[in-house]
Amino acid sequence: MTFTAALNVLKNQSLPTLVQEELERMIMEGRLLPGEQLREVALSALLGVSRGPIREAFRGLEEKGLVSPVKNCGVFVRKLDLVEADQIYEVRETLEALIGDKVARRIDADGIAQLRDIVDKMSDAVAAADINRYTALNFTYHDALARLSGNPKLHATYQRLVAELSLFRRHTYIHDETSMALSLAEHRAILEAVVARDPAKVAGLLRAHVGDSRARLHQVLDTSRQSTEQP
The missing domain is CATH 1.20.120.530 (GntR ligand-binding domain-like)
Structure with a gap:
């Protein structure tokens, strides 16, 4: 199921979860690269959702070790040592x-x-x-x-x-x-x-x-x- 189709269904998952899964997929496939800044406005426009689910997805990705927040700078795809x-x-x-x-x-x-x-x-x-x-x-x-x-x-x-x-x-x-x-x-x-x-x-x-x-x-x-x- 594509992201758009999943977004239209939303049967068993919350919107932030779907957004997190899509962002994780983008990281895994190299569409979002280590060190790249994740901009809420751009991602909101790309995925067709408000900035709230994007921010919640960021927190989930941080827990999984995929992104790192930098104070006063934003959220970045993590560079793994x-x-x-x-x-x-x-x-x-x-x-x-x-x-x-x-x-x-x-x-x-x-x-x-x-x-x-x-x-x-x-x-x-x-x-x-x-x-x-x-x-x-x-x-x-x-x-x-x-x-x-x-x-x-x-x-x-x-x-x-x-x-x-x-x-x-x-x-x-x-x-x-x-x-x-x-x-x-x-x-x-x-x-x-x-x-x-x-x-x-x-x-x-x-x-x-x-x-x-x-x-x-x-x-x-x-x-x-x-x-x-x-x-």
Whole structure:
């Protein structure tokens, strides 16, 4: 459902919640970049809502670690420190392994079909070199795994943890042309292990996938830093 359609329905969610979800999606897809100021007037016009829900959405995004208010200056998309990112990756490795183990033990045909559909769309995004689309689908894939674990608390914990990584994830794909293709291959391998109902393999592949993602991020940032330091 598009934002406009959701806005017209408003069945089970409040307007500030819908606005927050849309702003979070814009951050994840790179339409709002780290360090960018979020202006209430412009966003109100863009989303067709008053400034009140925008302000409430800002508070929700701040709680999730996606934006930072600066006194007398406004609200900005947060710039995540690499040390913080490393800490998140460390915790994520353990969570992903647990999620993978649980999913492989309880996945059904419908769950497998959901994952296959996401991977097919990821493949299309890679073929089109669509970084924004691939980034969003990457999050959708891992969120689906967490949801399919059958543990709502685990799913919620995972969502809170990885939201902040969206501030870095797209950066990797922009600066490394092979990164999306490598990521896609890893996601396919994880899916194959899920289909085979192999908990240990799924857990191991997810743990390795997180480690590889972390290593790619460091490599990209190191390369970027070296290029800026050259005379």
